[in-house]
Amino acid sequence: MESFKGLDFYNLDELLTQEEKMIRKTVRDFVDKELLKNIAENYEKALFPKELIPKVGALGLLGANLKGYGCAELGNTAYGLILQELERGDSGLRSFVSVQGSLVMYHIHTFGSEVQKKKWLPKLQKGEAIGCFGLTEPDSGSDPSSMKTKAEKKGGHYILNGSKAWITNGTVADVAVIWARTKEGIRGFLVEKGTPGFETRDIKGKLALRASITSELFLSDVKIPEENLLPHSEGLKSALMCLNQARFGISWGVIGAAEACYHQALEYSKERIAFKKQLASYQIVQQKLAWMLTEITKAQLLVWRLSQLKDQGTLKHYHISLAKRNNCWMALEIARMARDMLGANGTAYEYIVGRHMCNLEAVKTYEGTHDIHTLILGEAITGIPAFS
Numbered sequence: 001m002e003s004f005k006g007l008d009f010y011n012l013d014e015l016l017t018q019e020e021k022m023i024r025k026t027v028r029d030f031v032d033k034e035l036l037k038n039i040a041e042n043y044e045k046a047l048f049p050k051e052l053i054p055k056v057g058a059l060g061l062l063g064a065n066l067k068g069y070g071c072a073e074l075g076n077t078a079y080g081l082i083l084q085e086l087e088r089g090d091s092g093l094r095s096f097v098s099v100q101g102s103l104v105m106y107h108i109h110t111f112g113s114e115v116q117k118k119k120w121l122p123k124l125q126k127g128e129a130i131g132c133f134g135l136t137e138p139d140s141g142s143d144p145s146s147m148k149t150k151a152e153k154k155g156g157h158y159i160l161n162g163s164k165a166w167i168t169n170g171t172v173a174d175v176a177v178i179w180a181r182t183k184e185g186i187r188g189f190l191v192e193k194g195t196p197g198f199e200t201r202d203i204k205g206k207l208a209l210r211a212s213i214t215s216e217l218f219l220s221d222v223k224i225p226e227e228n229l230l231p232h233s234e235g236l237k238s239a240l241m242c243l244n245q246a247r248f249g250i251s252w253g254v255i256g257a258a259e260a261c262y263h264q265a266l267e268y269s270k271e272r273i274a275f276k277k278q279l280a281s282y283q284i285v286q287q288k289l290a291w292m293l294t295e296i297t298k299a300q301l302l303v304w305r306l307s308q309l310k311d312q313g314t315l316k317h318y319h320i321s322l323a324k325r326n327n328c329w330m331a332l333e334i335a336r337m338a339r340d341m342l343g344a345n346g347t348a349y350e351y352i353v354g355r356h357m358c359n360l361e362a363v364k365t366y367e368g369t370h371d372i373h374t375l376i377l378g379e380a381i382t383g384i385p386a387f388s
């Protein structure tokens with residue numbers, strides 16, 4: 001099979017700077033050399049490739065679009081291309097980079113005190129410390145406003161009680177951003193690993209994102225100093241601002257998974273013979289490939305514009321919802337179609353399509369499900385919220 005060279009039907013590379021193309025090549029080579037060699041085995045054994053964390057740190061991929069504190073200070077297109085290339089390898093490593101950069105580092109960078117920023121951002125940027133973001137609870141995912149986790153102020157401390165579920169990086173995190181209800185509303189807190197009363201446990205038996213750590217967090221009378229409150233976070237709005245950063249990255253990332261599936265389906269159908277001819281010579285197969293190419297190209301145009309709006313500072317949350325909703329759907333449909341085009345082989349770890357298909361089921365659900373983004377768009381169109 002021919003090796004992956006990227007998919008650029010509309011010559012969108014003409015719109016990229018030399019620096020953006022160089023960054024994409026660096027990450028593409030890293031994924032080819034370091035991630036793809038073991039990913040099938042990692043996935044089967046449900047192992048996150050932790051050994052790659054210092055490497056992604058050294059490449060400057062963590063918090064790459066943030067300013068200062070050792071961050072790479074890249075533009076949003078370069079950041080998107082990084083996530084696209086990582087997710088071409090596996091959604092698990094892309095999820096790690098998204099959570100670390102968009103949910104944890106962005107959060108501390110935007111809402112933290114100078115002391116918090118100096119303490120955590122340089123270490124998180126290098127991959128010397130790991131972060132997680134605890135918003136979802138066992139009884140509330142799409143509706144975080146119904147969270148039960150509480151933080152009560154007592155003297156110069158807060159006492160946290162509650163639990164979180166489905167938290168990426170939970171058991172390996174040195175610092176957890178925990179969202180909890182206070183008298184003044186929902187606020188974000190930093191809870192450090194090893195704080196008495198703070199326990200974590202991995203969720204086993206996942207069908208999706210198997211090469212990623214997903215955990216439960218338990219908080220039982222966890223006492224933290226009041227300086228661990230993120231001083232500039234303002235209720236759930238701040239959590240949603242972090243989610244928007246991550247959703248932006250996911251809109252780019254899933255294009256990588258879609259491209260990988262398209263590439264494998266194309267190469268396979270050129271080689272595979274059925275009824276004495278290449279699969280690629282049949283009209284039904286060509287129709288599927290044409291549909292994939294069209295949808296990937298449309299998705300590329302969406303994120304290109306999304307990055308421009310983000311760079312200009314005019315990006316709205318509903319613009320991100322449209323891209324997250326469309327691009328996750330597109331990538332999942334392409335992965336399902338590619339899996340089918342490989343026949344029985346499409347169900348084996350030796351081929352990448354089944355793994356991407358399973359991952360994308362979770363990516364479609366996290367960071368706002370398809371339905372929740374539909375409701376966000378519905379509100380943007382009509383002015384009427386239909387969430388409850």
Ligand SMILES: Cc1cc2nc3c(=O)[nH]c(=O)nc-3n(C[C@H](O)[C@H](O)[C@H](O)COP(=O)(O)OP(=O)(O)OC[C@H]3O[C@@H](n4cnc5c(N)ncnc54)[C@H](O)[C@@H]3O)c2cc1C
Pocket residue numbers: 099133134135136139140141142143165166167168169208209214362365366367368369370371372386387388
């Ligand atoms: C692998 C993985 C990693 C994750 N990592 C993190 C993380 O790091 N941090 C974190 O905080 N969370 C994380 N999550 C949780 C994720 O964000 C939630 O699963 C997601 O928000 C959906 O919530 P839920 O699972 O509770 O589903 P629910 O909210 O119970 O939704 C179930 C179904 O109901 C639909 N639905 C819900 N409300 C409505 C409505 N008003 N109208 C119509 N339909 C509706 C949904 O679209 C969905 O189809 C992760 C999840 C996974 C799978």
